[in-house]
Amino acid sequence: MTEAxxxxxxxxxxHDGVSLFYRHWPATGAAPRGAIVLFHRGHEHGARMAHLVDELDLPDFDFFAWDARGHGKSPGQRGYSPSFATSVRDVQTFIQHIASAHGVPPEDIHVIAQSVGAVLVATWAHDYAPRVRGLTLASPAFKVKLYVPFARAGLGLMHKLRGLFFVNSYVKAKFLTHDPARIASYENDPLISRPIAVNILLGLYEAADRVVADANAITLPVHLLISGADWVVHHQPQHTFFDRVGSAIKTKTELPGFFHDTLGEKDRAPAVQAIRAFILRLFDEAPQAVDLRSAHQSGETADESRALVEPLSPWSPRGAYWAITRGSLRFGGLLSRGVELGHQTGFDSGSTLDYVxxxxxxGAGPIGRAIDRTYLDSIGWRGIRQRKIHVEELLCEAMERLAEKHREVRLMDIAAGHGRYVLDAVQASPVKASSILLRDYSDINVRDGRALIAEKGLEDVAQFVQADAFDRLSLASVLPRPxxxxxxxxxxLFPDNEMVSRSLAGVGDAVEDGGYLVYTGQPWHPQLEMIARALTSHRQGEAWVMRRRTQAEMDQLVEAAGFRKIDQRIDEWGIFTVSLAIRTGP
Structure with missing residues (x-):
């Protein structure tokens, strides 16, 4: 028998300085092939999945298992994280750490996650588009069974009224597994934490709704295990997720009679063998990504965008609703300066963004300012402001990386708007830029951007020119090379990937090898229809219709231009991403 x-x-x-605990089981085989990373259920910790290390019988693989913040041996109030998105970012940081500290690149990592851990990992796969080999998701808690009517709405209201509080798990160990030893260990494990913070519980619901609805954005190989007699979570969202997931390789294993602790059930051998077979299948083949560079022509986001372009009958309920909404916004523009500016220059214009x-x-008096406050506090504009923070963070990171290599910082923004985020980042960084070139197609943005350069006293290093961000030759001929x-x-703002590819090719031509690119994306937006039906763009008052690009699609377009993504940020609502890539050559 093989020694344990x-x-x-x-x-x-x-990212916020918390030191999280994890376990590492080094490979014992003669020819290491990769790593398996384990993510535990809610309330539990990594040691509760340790049995899989030997049961999977994969000696050529390292195994890793973390204790999520607020769980097990990791610090923090039990069951608490600042947000669900914070814990998702922890997943990203953990995978990056394994790559840097243990020398296992993401493409040689397979992830196994259970319950709440599976929702964390599914959200991470959706939002960050990691390039791991594949995912095994066991009984993902996409929809927890709440036996009290309107419990979710009630928790949301109480959270607004009371602030942070904790909810204790109602689930007894005997409803998690049929395994007596597993039941006993759960009941006597001092590291089990039954409370969960209400913000995490509500964040779990919101992330799960978003990921299930937009599962097509996940193109990694996926193995889904569903427990047939699960007392804790609903089955239907799991089936819906599987049907929608955009993977070319996906497998569903249904396990009749299994309780929620799928990987800790009494007779789990068939489940373990199914996982093992899936992993070996993936590692016996070269990884193949789903090509998304033509997603503007066909696919879910293309269909969604085309549907938003179609006009609605003014006599239909939806047509009437959006007509009333447009009328309300026209009235709001008489009182609110932000709404007025949106009507004048476009709600997607550089002038509007600078105002946001x-x-x-x-606005006009207290009522106008109150309307403007509500406008500025909409979720889209909150996301835009967070995007600005993330752009500045990654610009500063890139500047520091260049300084460490003793290279000049020659910065170019190809469509800067007013350029506020660039100039703010430059002023915040201890690294000095030798040149700053801001470009934009709008003469208004050029005028106001030049005024902002002067206001910040950066005329000696910064210039603003009028130029087309989609003119490859113009971008490629920029001197000095950024x-x-x-x-x-x-x-x-542009649905056509051919336009974006042409622009990125120009950026790739311009940026020196080993230089950096900061780019943004919008994989999700909860107000797409409102924006398309009620707001106008900067293009002569046309409707502002956006086609979402999944993060995987955006990353592929950037990679085709000669860059490799090395870091990423995303807001807590999953709307806007900001990524950092290094120029690796054509």
Whole structure:
């Protein structure tokens, strides 16, 4: 009998300085092939999945298992995280740590996650488009069974009224598994934490709704295991997720009679063998990504965009609703400065974005300012402001990376709007830029951007010119050649990937090898129809219809231009991403 593997104990640092605990079981085979990373259920910790290390019988693979923040041996209030999105980012940081500290690249990693851990991982796969080998999701908690009517709405209301509080798990161990030893260990494990913070519970619901609805964005190979007698979560969202997931390789294993602790059930051998077979299948073949570069022509987001372009009958209920909404916005523009500016220049214009960045309500009297405050606090504009913060963070990171290589910072923004986020980042960074070139097609943006350069006293290093962000030759001929380029909020406005590819090719021609690109994306938006039916764009008052690009699609377009993504940010609502890529050559 093979001797049981013994784990080594380690910690890794998260983005906000928390040191999370994890276990590492080194490979014992002669020819290491990759790594398996385990993510535990809610309330539990990594040691509860340790039995899989030996049961999967994969000696050529390292195994890793974390204790999520607020769980097991990791620090923090039990069951608490600042947000669900924070914990999703922890997943990204953990995978990056494994790559840097243990030398296992993401493409040689397979992820196994259960219950709440499976929702974390599914959200991570959707939002970050990681390039791991594949995912095994066991009984993902996409919809927890709440036996009290209107419990979710009630929790949301109580959270608004009371702030942070904790909800204790109602689930007894005997409803998780039929395994007596597993039941006993659950009941006596001092590291089990029954409370869960209400913000995490509500965040779990919101992320699960979004990921199930937009599962087509996940193109990694997926193995889904469904427990047939699950007392804890509903089955239907799991089936819906599987049907919608955009993977070319996907397998569903249904396990009749299994309780919720799928990977800890009494007779789990068939489930374990199914996981093992799926992993070996993936590692016996070269990884093949689903090609998304033509997603503007066919696919879910293309269909969605085309549907939003179609006019509605004014006599239909939806047509009447949006007509009333447009009328309300026209009236709001008489009182609110932000709404008025949107009507004048386009709600997607550089002038509107600069107004949103400043976040100072203006309008006709107290009522006008109150309307403007509501306008500025809409979820889309909150996401835009967070995107600005993330753009500035990654610009500063890129500048520091260049400084570490003793290279000049020559910065170019190909569609800068007023350029506020670039200039703010430059002023915040201890690294000095030797040149800043801001470009934009709009003469209004050029005028106001030049005024902003003067206001910030950066005339000695910065210039603003009128230019077309989709003119490859114009971009390629920029001198001096930039070492850092940024494109923020531009490609989201244009559905055609051929246009975006032409622009990115010009950026790739311009940026020196080893230089960096900061780029944004919009994989999700909860107000797409409202924007399309009620708001106008900067293009002569046309409807502002956006086609979402999944993060995987955006990353593929960037990679085709000669860049490789190395870091990413996303807001807590999953709307706007900001990524950092390095120029690796054609």
């Amino acid at each position: 593997r013994v784990p080594h104990e380690h910690h890794f640092n998260t 960045y400043r976040n100072e309500p203006r 070492t850092l380029a940024v494109v923020s909020g531009l490609y989201e």
